[in-house]
Amino acid sequence: MSTIESFFGLIGDLTWGWSLIPLLVIFGLFITALTGFVQFRFFKRMFRVLSSKNQSGDPNAISAREALLISVGGRVGGGNIAGVAVAITLGGPGAVFWMWAIALVGMATSLVECSLAQLFKERQPDGTFRGGPARSIIHGLGHEFKWLAVIYAVCLIAAFGLGFNAFQGNTVAGAMEDSMGISRFITGAVLAVIAGFIVFGGIHRIAKAADVVVPIMAIGYILMALVIIVMNIGSLPGVISSIFANAFGLEEAVGGGMGAAIAQGLRRGLFSNEAGLGSAPNVAATADVRHPISQGITQSFSVFIDTIFICSCTAFVILLGDVYVPGAEGVDGIALTQQSLVSHLGEWAQYFLSLMILLFAFSSIIYNYYLGENALTVITKSTAALNVLRIVIIGIVFLGATAPGATSVFFFSDPMMGILAVVNLVVLMMLLPTCLRLLKDFRAQLAAGVARPVLNPDDFADLELDRTAWTGKAPAE
Structure with missing residues (x-):
């Protein structure tokens, strides 16, 4: 076992250790420049997805907003509560x-990867769509690269479907046990039953669940943070000043100074918003939209919500409180967030945070499951295999919740995500010219007065597109 752990540790060092984060940052800046700062130019347009006027008229289709909420539900998780606290501590x-900086850069990366997933999506017999980097590899790079798509799919199943779901179950059960004294067995059983009901209902039931859960958890958490900010409004300028001063080395809060701030901010930001990691495009491809760039813009908004809104909430809760002491050892992680909330609002706040953790983790579980399901369909079309995956994931959620030590078995999760991200970056580099063509087409239609551009597959006849997914006509209103 130690040999296996060392092997995966080496993979983790070769990806997350020194190469992947600089690559993601540099490539994100490169995309931002080549696309003409697309995340800023289309920022106002991102909010259109929230309007009912911009939803597909097909009741059986997954709307752009539903796809957005599923991806927000997946991105928003422990990284927004515990991860931000760790970043500030270290x-x-x-x-x-x-x-914040890596989120703004990542918005452009997310737009590109999600637009490509939309372009190469496939219509399923039930009318829904499937897509993602694996299908972009097969249809965009060629069928001779299917081996690369399979590597991607295996890593996606291992990291998100299995490993991260065990950790989510563990996080919820631990929070419920610590704050409310609820048995891990009870929490695990409830999580497993609810997750089972959702995942056996397929993408439509996942979308409907996300449409309810995600707005509640996001708005609830943001409102709580706003209350704390208003309560401490006099201290806010000092906190903002401290953020900028520490970011550029004018003040040193921890050992390592500016270098530590950059390293922790970039690492935790990328882990939280997942831009460039190749996970969110799987969900982005499910939406029924007129043009691939439309959903790319929407998914760019998802990165903004995750980091600029949710992560900032946690940061201000911590920095406006008196629990966090710069450079001091002691409270960190989720405990720092929890104790900071209590210091602001009283003991009841720990129960509120437990509820938020439950909602965050539940939305992540159903998101992670769908990533695993979508990846499996690239490897096999067997319904039996799909049902086995569903049962295994439900069991892993329960195991992760009831046996805290069991999560150590999933030491391969981060290295697998590292391979996943490397494969995704290679694909993005190779297919970036195709996305720039899409962007040019989208902008040309806007310039011609078309309010809501529509992809005409005849304009991309050299690409292997599913003509049943792209008809050249707008979806029915």
Whole structure:
């Protein structure tokens, strides 16, 4: 076992250790420049997805908003509560600035990867769509690269479907046990039953669940943070000043100074918003939209919500409180967030946080399951295999919740995500010219006065597109 752990540890060092984060940052800046700062130019347009006027008229289709909420539900999780606290503890307040910076860069990366997933999506017999980097590899790079798509799919199942779902179950059960004294067995059983009901209902039931759960958890958490900000409004300028001063080395809150702030901010930001990691495009491809760039813009908004809104909420809760002491050892992680909430609002706040963790983790579980399901369909079309995956994932959620030590078995999760991200970056580099063509087409239609551009597959006849997914006509209103 130690040999296996060392092997995966080496993979983790070769990806997350020194190469992947700089690659993601540099490539994100490269995309931002080549696309003409698309995340800023289309920022106002991102909010259109929230309007009912911009939903497909097909009741059986997954709308752009539903796809957005599923991806927000997946991105928003423990990284927004515990991860931000760790970033501040190890990198100081300046880490928050670098989390914001990588989110702004990642918005462009997310737009590209999700637009490509939309372009190469396939219509299923039930009328829904499937897509993602694996299908982009097969249809965009060629069928001779299917081996690369299979590597991607295996890593996606291992990291998200199995490993991260065990950790989500563990996080919820631990929070419920610590704050409310609820048995891990009870929490695990409830999580497993609810998750089972959702995942056996397929993408439509997942979308409907996300449409309810995600707005509640996101708005609830943001409102709580706003209350705390208003309560401490006099201290806010000092906190913001500290974030910027630490970010650029004008003040040093922890050992390592500006370097620690940059390293922790970039790492935790990328882990939280997942831009460039190749996970969110799987969900982005399910939406029924007129043009691939439309959903790319929507998914760019998802990164903004995750980091600029949710992560900032946690950061201000911590930095406006008196629990966090720069450079001091002691409280960190989720405990720091929890104790900071209690210091602001009283003991009841820990129960509120437990509820938020439950909602965050539940939305992540159903998101992670769908990533695993979508990846499996690239490897096999067997319904039996799909049902086995569903049962295994439900069991893993329960195991992760009831046996805290069991999550150590999933030490391969981060290395597998590292391979996943490397494969995705290679694919993005190779298919970036195709996405730039899409963007040019989208902008040309806007310039011609078309309010809602529509992809005409005849304009991309050299690409292997599913003509049943792209008809050249707008979806029925």
